[in-house]
Every structure is written in C-alpha cells, then in structure tokens.
Amino acid sequence: MCIKTSLLLxxxxxxxxxxxxxxxxxxxxVNNDGTYNVVVKGDVWLKSAPTFFRADGQVFSSADLxxxxxxxxxxxxxxxxxxxxxxxxxxxxxxxxxxASFVQYTPDPSIFTYNNPAVPFILFKQRYINGANNxxxxxxxxxxxxxxxxxxxxxxxxxxxxxxxGSQGGSIGLNVGQWGPSSFEIDDGIEGGxxxxxxxxxxxxxxxxxPASRFMSSSIWRQRSSTGGDNVYWGTMGGVEDVPVGxxxxxxxxxxxxGINKASVSWGQxxxxxxxxxxxxxxxxxxxxxxGYWTDNGAYYYYRTEKGKNHQDTMLDIKSYMGQIxxxxxxxxxxxxxxxxxxxxxxxxxxxxxxxxxxxxQWLYNKTQYPVVAHSMxxxxxxxxxxxxxxxxxxxxxxxxxxxLEERFWxxxxxxxxxxxxxxxEQDYLRNEFEGIxxxxxxIDLGRxxxxxxxxxxxxxxxxxxxxxxxxxxxxxSLEIPVVTQSRVSHDNRPNTDNWKIGVSSIFALSLGVVPYxxxxxxxxxxxxxxxxxxxxxxxxxxxxxxxxxxPVGISDMIGGTNKTLIMKSxxxxxxxxxxxxxxxxxxxxxxxxxxxxxxGPDGEVWSTYSDFGGKNxxxxxxxxxxxGSYNMTPCMxxxxxxxSSMVFPAKDSxxxxxxxxxxxxxxxxxxxxxxxxxxxxxxxxVNGKQVLIQGELDKWVPxxxxxxxxxxxxxxxxxxxTGAAHExxxxxxxxxxxxxxxxxxxxxxxxxxxxxxxxxxxxx
Numbered sequence: 209m210c211i212k213t214s215l216l217l218x219x220x221x222x223x224x225x226x227x228x229x230x231x232x233x234x235x236x237x238v239n240n241d242g243t244y245n246v247v248v249k250g251d252v253w254l255k256s257a258p259t260f261f262r263a264d265g266q267v268f269s270s271a272d273l274x275x276x277x278x279x280x281x282x283x284x285x286x287x288x289x290x291x292x293x294x295x296x297x298x299x300x301x302x303x304x305x306x307x308a309s310f311v312q313y314t315p316d317p318s319i320f321t322y323n324n325p326a327v328p329f330i331l332f333k334q335r336y337i338n339g340a341n342n343x344x345x346x347x348x349x350x351x352x353x354x355x356x357x358x359x360x361x362x363x364x365x366x367x368x369x370x371x372x373x374g375s376q377g378g379s380i381g382l383n384v385g386q387w388g389p390s391s392f393e394i395d396d397g398i399e400g401g402x403x404x405x406x407x408x409x410x411x412x413x414x415x416x417x418x419p420a421s422r423f424m425s426s427s428i429w430r431q432r433s434s435t436g437g438d439n440v441y442w443g444t445m446g447g448v449e450d451v452p453v454g455x456x457x458x459x460x461x462x463x464x465x466x467g468i469n470k471a472s473v474s475w476g477q478x479x480x481x482x483x484x485x486x487x488x489x490x491x492x493x494x495x496x497x498x499x500g501y502w503t504d505n506g507a508y509y510y511y512r513t514e515k516g517k518n519h520q521d522t523m524l525d526i527k528s529y530m531g532q533i534x535x536x537x538x539x540x541x542x543x544x545x546x547x548x549x550x551x552x553x554x555x556x557x558x559x560x561x562x563x564x565x566x567x568x569x570q571w572l573y574n575k576t577q578y579p580v581v582a583h584s585m586x587x588x589x590x591x592x593x594x595x596x597x598x599x600x601x602x603x604x605x606x607x608x609x610x611x612x613l614e615e616r617f618w619x620x621x622x623x624x625x626x627x628x629x630x631x632x633x634e635q636d637y638l639r640n641e642f643e644g645i646x647x648x649x650x651x652i653d654l655g656r657x658x659x660x661x662x663x664x665x666x667x668x669x670x671x672x673x674x675x676x677x678x679x680x681x682x683x684x685x686s687l688e689i690p691v692v693t694q695s696r697v698s699h700d701n702r703p704n705t706d707n708w709k710i711g712v713s714s715i716f717a718l719s720l721g722v723v724p725y726x727x728x729x730x731x732x733x734x735x736x737x738x739x740x741x742x743x744x745x746x747x748x749x750x751x752x753x754x755x756x757x758x759x760p761v762g763i764s765d766m767i768g769g770t771n772k773t774l775i776m777k778s779x780x781x782x783x784x785x786x787x788x789x790x791x792x793x794x795x796x797x798x799x800x801x802x803x804x805x806x807x808x809g810p811d812g813e814v815w816s817t818y819s820d821f822g823g824k825n826x827x828x829x830x831x832x833x834x835x836x837g838s839y840n841m842t843p844c845m846x847x848x849x850x851x852x853s854s855m856v857f858p859a860k861d862s863x864x865x866x867x868x869x870x871x872x873x874x875x876x877x878x879x880x881x882x883x884x885x886x887x888x889x890x891x892x893x894x895v896n897g898k899q900v901l902i903q904g905e906l907d908k909w910v911p912x913x914x915x916x917x918x919x920x921x922x923x924x925x926x927x928x929x930x931t932g933a934a935h936e937x938x939x940x941x942x943x944x945x946x947x948x949x950x951x952x953x954x955x956x957x958x959x960x961x962x963x964x965x966x967x968x969x970x971x972x973x
Contacts, residue, residue, distance in 0.1 A: 725759035732744075755786070818851075
C-alpha cells in the first residue's frame with residue numbers, strides 16, 4: 209500500500225518564477241510498514257527515521273521491531289480547517305496502544321492571506337488509546353515519542369534551515385544553516401521551536417514542521433549517534449512521566465511555494481484558524497497603538513531615580529516633562545523594581561513597596577492618568593498568596609519558586625490591579641518559571657493550565673498580556689490565548705547593542721498573530737549618569753525599527769534627554785503610532801544568505817513591509833542596515849509579487865524616483881547602522897495625463913500609514929481621507945512627473961479631513 213498526498217502547483221503571476229501546470233509540488237509517500245518520505249518538486253527532501261514510543265520504562269522502536277504494528281485504518285471528515293483524510297497505524301508499545309496517523313488536509317482557501325491554490329498539508333497525530341505509564345526519559349532535551357521523525361542526511365539538493373529556539377520568542381537560540389549531519393545545529397528539547405527547511409531556487413520552496421496542539425508539552429529532539437544515523441524527532445517532551453488515556457498530540461508539516469515569509473504566514477494562519485485565535489484584542493491593545501514610556505532594562509530609570517528623589521516623584525516628573533516638551537506619551541511601564549521580591553528575584557507580593565510609591569499605585573495613577581504596563585516575574589516559594597504561607601490560593605512549591613494552580617488567583621490579582629490603571633500584564637521570566645518548576649516538566653497538562661488560567665484572568669478584567677523571556681512553546685500556546693497580543697523578540701536593550709535586529713524573529717510572532725516588540729530605546733545618544741556607562745549612537749535606527757515592528761514604541765530617556773523631533777516621526781500629535789499593515793521582516797534572500805555564505809543575498813539586514821489600503825493601493829517600505837557591500841533587490845525579492853507597477857525613492861530624497869521592476873532593481877549600498885537606508889515604494893498613477901506618485905507624510909517613518917490614511921479614491925482626481933488629532937497639521941506629498949511637492953492639510957475639530965490632489969486643497973471636518 210502506498211498513501212500519497214500531492215499538490216499541483218498552478219501557474220500564477222504571484223510566483224517569482226512560473227512553473228508548468230501539473231508539476232507535483234508536495235507529496236508524502238507512506239508505505240505499509242509505516243515508513244514514509246517527503247517529496248518536494250519531485251525531489252526527496254526527507255526520509256523517515258524509525259518511529260518510537262516510551263512506555264513501561266523502556267523505548268519501543270520500529271527499528272528493532274519492538275514496536276508492534278497491529279493494524280492500519282482509514283478515515284475522513286470535515287472540520288474548521290477543511291476536508292481531511294487519515295491513514296492510521298495502530299502500534300503496541302509494551303502495555304500501551306498508540307495510534308500514529310497521517311492526516312492530509314485540503315484547507316479552506318479563505319484561511320490564507322495570499323492567493324494560494326488549495327494547499328494540502330499533513331498532520332502527524334499521536335493518540336494514546338489506553339495511555340502510557342513510566343514514560344519519562346529523565347532528559348528535558350529528549351522526547352518520549354518520535355513521530356514524525358526524519359533522518360538528518362545530506363540531501364540530493366542543497367537545503368537550508370531556520371530554527372527558532374531559546375528565550376525571547378525563540379530569538380536567542382535562533383539558528384540558520386545548512387541541512388546535514390555535520391551542520392544541523394538547533395536548540396532542542398524544551399527550548400526548541402518550529403523548524404523551517406528551504407531550497408536555493410528562485411521560488412524558495414519551504415517546509416515548516418512544528419507542534420499543532422499541546423504546545424506546552426511538545427518538543428523537538430535532535431538525536432545524535434556516535435556511529436552516524438542522526439535523526440530529528442517531534443513528540444511529547446522528555447520529562448513527562450505518564451500520558452493519560454486518550455491524549456492526542458499533533459504536528460503539522462506545511463509546504464509553501466511562495467517563499468519563506470509567505471509560507472510562514474500561511475502556516476500560522478492554519479494554526480490560528482484551528483485554535484480560534486482572532487485579532488480583536490491585538491487591534492484594541494492601547495499599548496500597541498500609542499506611544500509609551502518604559503523603565504525596564506536599558507531604560508535610564510531602570511532601578512534608579514532622579515537624584516534625591518524616590519520613584520514616585522520621578523514618575524511624576526516624567527509625566528510633567530513630557531507635557532512640557534509636547535511629546536504625547538500615553539502610558540507608562542513599571543518594571544521589576546516596584547513590587548516585593550526576594551533574594552531569588554521571585555515575586556513575594558505583587559504590590560507597591562512604600563519606599564517606591566509612598567502614596568500607592570492608585571494615587572499615582574490618578575495623578576498621572578497614565579495607563580500602566582506592569583512587569584511581573586516568576587513567583588517565590590515565599591509568596592504571600594499561597595495557602596502554604598497563609599494566603600488564599602493553591603500553589604505548587606518547588607525549591608525557591610512557586611506556581612499558581614487556580615484561575616481565581618489571576619482573576620482576583622488582575623481585578624485589583626485594574627483599579628490602579630493596569631492595561632497590560634507583562635509576564636517576564638517565562639523560561640525561568642518553566643524550567644524551575646519540576647511539575648511543569650513532568651505533567652503533560654500543567655503548562656497549558658498555567659498559561660490559560662493567566663489568560664482567562666486577564667480576559668475577565670479586560671486586560672492584555674505581553675510575554676517576555678518566552679520559549680517558542682509559550683508563543684505557540686498563545687494561539688489558544690488571544691489576550692496575549694505582544695511578545696519580546698530580542699534580547700534586552702542596552703545602549704549600543706544590536707537588539708534592533710529582529711527581522712527574522714519577527715516572522716515567528718507575526719505568523720502566530722502576535723506583534724513583535726524590540727524593547728525600549730533612547731532618543732538621544734548621550735545621557736549622563738546612566739547606570740550602563742554607555743551611549744547610544746543608533747537612536748534613529750532603534751526608532752524606525754520600533755515603528756516598523758508594529759509593536760510597542762517605548763522611549764526610555766532621562767528627564768531632559770528626549771528628542772521630540774525624532775519621536776514624532778513615529779506618531780501623530782495624539783501619540784497614535786503611524787505604522788505599516790504588518791511587521792517589517794527579513795527578506796527571504798537575507799535568510800538564505802545566512803544559510804549559504806555564497807548565496808546572492810544581502811550580507812546584512814534587509815527587511816520589507818507595506819501598507820495595504822485594498823486593491824492595488826499598496827505602499828512598500830524597505831529598510832537596509834549594517835549592510836556589507838551593496839545589494840540589488842527586485843520587487844519579488846521584497847515580497848511585492850502582485851503589487852501594481854511601482855516606483856521607489858529614498859526617504860532622504862523624494863525627487864529621486866526610479867522604477868522598481870525585475871529588470872530595474874533597487875541598488876542599496878552604504879547602508880550602515882548610523883546611516884541606514886530607508887526606501888518607499890508607491891504605485892504609479894496616471895491622472896490627467898500626468899504620472900503621479902502618492903508619497904504621503906514624508907516627515908514620518910511610515911508616510912502611508914493606515915492609522916493616518918483611511919481611504920483613497922482614484923479617478924479624474926485623487927481624493928484621500930485623513931485622520932488624526934483635532935486641528936493637527938499634516939504635510940502630504942505627491943510626486944508629479946518626477947517633482948515632489950506637498951499639500952498642507954489641517955484636520956478639523958473631529959480630527960478628519962479630505963484632501964484633493966487636483967485642487968491642492970484639504971477640507972477639515
């Protein structure tokens with residue numbers, strides 16, 4: 209018997225290179241002995257490794273036939289994703305019966321942002337019919353099951369890989385390299401994350417493998433062998449001691465043929481649909497939409513105050529200073545310095561210390577009227593909330609750390625915090641909590657329970673959550689917790705570091721419907737008396753990256769040290785962030801250059817994003833920084849397939865327009881961190897016989913932002929609806945036959961206006 213799933217790659221103008229109709233794009237071939245391989249474009253990319261399961265204190269493997277194949281069954285059905293067909297192999301592993309299934313889905317095309325054909329994908333399912341006991345391997349980097357699993361061997365065609373791992377949303381252990389036994393290195397076990405494989409061809413065929421359910425208890429394991437035959441497996445994490453009856457875990461294998469970025473987004477959209485994640489909380493998250501002031505690591509007032517003053521007075525002075533200089537900060541973040549914690553930095557009581565805020569949090573909120581992002585770390589074994597310490601809530605106590613076990617703890621804690629202005633609960637040290645509580649590593653359900661209870665408590669109180677120091681599994685778990693709207697995807701900010709390099713890590717967060725956050729930044733270079741004894745030479749680069757991330761834009765200057773001109777490039781007069789439609793991410797060729805040093809991709813950071821106003825109204829943004837040498841980029845390389853005929857111009861010179869086509873690529877050079885390159889892409893319009901580019905608000909990082917432009921109508925005239933603060937003045941630029949000039953527009957009392965290009969006038973409302 210041979211089970212085969214295949215996809216016909218259709219000819220489409222969206223593809224970088226045409227492929228003849230009928231070409232087999234993706235196939236998983238399964239034999240009657242349970243072995244299988246993965247074929248892409250007729251080439252075998254992956255061959256199966258032996259399937260195994262741990263039970264009764266030992267490993268049962270198909271390699272030595274100790275894992276017994278009992279029967280094969282077939283089934284089919286329809287669910288929220290689409291139609292599926294399954295081929296299931298029932299195995300006997302000691303006293304346990306475990307079903308391993310290959311489930312082919314033909315998903316509903318409406319799931320996808322991109323105009324894909326109906327792209328089948330595969331789920332590998334593990335179902336424990338009667339459970340399993342004594343399963344733990346005693347190593348957290350192992351797995352207690354191996355399905356799917358693949359041989360790590362040199363392929364007949366060169367393959368690269370991208371693997372997320374470690375903390376900060378998988379950015380700290382991010383690895384890019386070449387697939388093969390001598391070069392494949394990943395953070396695996398509890399630190400591991402999704403694995404992406406890709407080829408060198410122009411279309412960048414891409415495979416993505418990750419958990420599709422039970423995210424907190426699923427792992428990837430790179431198995432090493434001293435005699436050769438290394439494998440990579442997906443299964444339940446190695447510390448789990450018992451698997452209850454009926455437990456099912458799924459892993460997705462998705463194949464995309466439009467590049468790494470687009471495959472990642474499509475993979476994520478399947479998982480979002482599956483788990484019912486929506487963007488309602490992300491769209492309404494105040495801290496994602498407005499300018500904030502932050503006091504975490506890297507900030508001037510991180511664990512310090514103004515000379516001779518306490519934190520309370522310092523926070524009041526920050527509020528006063530921002531008002532004096534006219535910088536529209538709309539909320540504030542309080543880091544770990546404000547509450548009670550012990551010598552192990554665990555939270556004892558999550559309330560303000562009197563020496564920090566003598567008048568209390570609610571008094572301070574009433575004085576500043578700043579909504580609050582409040583930091584929290586892991587819980588101390590001495591926490592006053594635990595019944596073991598005289599509190600009201602059940603906790604697991606494990607060494608110096610503790611873990612809450614009741615949802616009402618979160619509901620009560622956050623309800624109280626809502627009174628003093630909490631809008632976003634920042635859960636930091638996620639990795640430390642997960643690693644430090646043994647039961648989180650041995651119980652298959654506790655990790656999910658912990659995070660969903662936290663999320664439910666936040667939702668009941670109208671709050672959202674930021675994850676910080678998260679492993680990839682935490683970020684994947686947010687698929688079931690839509691109040692998790694944002695995640696750190698960089699190491700902590702310190703002046704003059706590279707924590708702005710989030711182009712690759714942002715792809716992961718974006719795909720899951722979570723906005724990436726780069727951390728706080730300074731707006732002036734020299735800030736005397738700072739605790740780091742450093743200066744920040746790249747203030748503008750940090751500001752543009754924060755804005756293009758679509759996540760929080762959080763300044764952290766000393767009082768007297770804020771550059772208003774710089775920060776106002778990110779926001780309108782009310783502090784609303786003027787951002788693109790999606791986060792800026794590293795282009796595919798940047799990732800492939802990271803895998804192959806001889807690949808014709810950029811040796812440095814080249815990212816792209818765009819603002820989408822519907823139809824052909826798409827406006828691109830390209831950022832290049834820390835670029836060694838020069839790089840020529842076509843629209844396809846930037847991810848702009850399907851965009852209308854466009855022109856590109858540098859942010860520094862709006863008159864220097866040129867076509868952006870495959871024969872006429874954009875040449876970028878001299879793009880350093882201090883003097884980075886920023887380019888804007890506008891569709892070419894013809895109005896009354898003239899070539900017109902809408903260039904937008906050129907004194908902003910994002911001149912065509914959906915937060916500023918609400919509608920564009922193009923006929924004999926170009927009319928544009930604008931929004932912003934009441935009576936705000938906007939300079940809106942057009943390029944006519946190669947010459948740029950602005951139309952000055954004053955918004956009305958309602959913060960609205962309609963601009964007429966032909967008349968060169970603006971009517972405020």
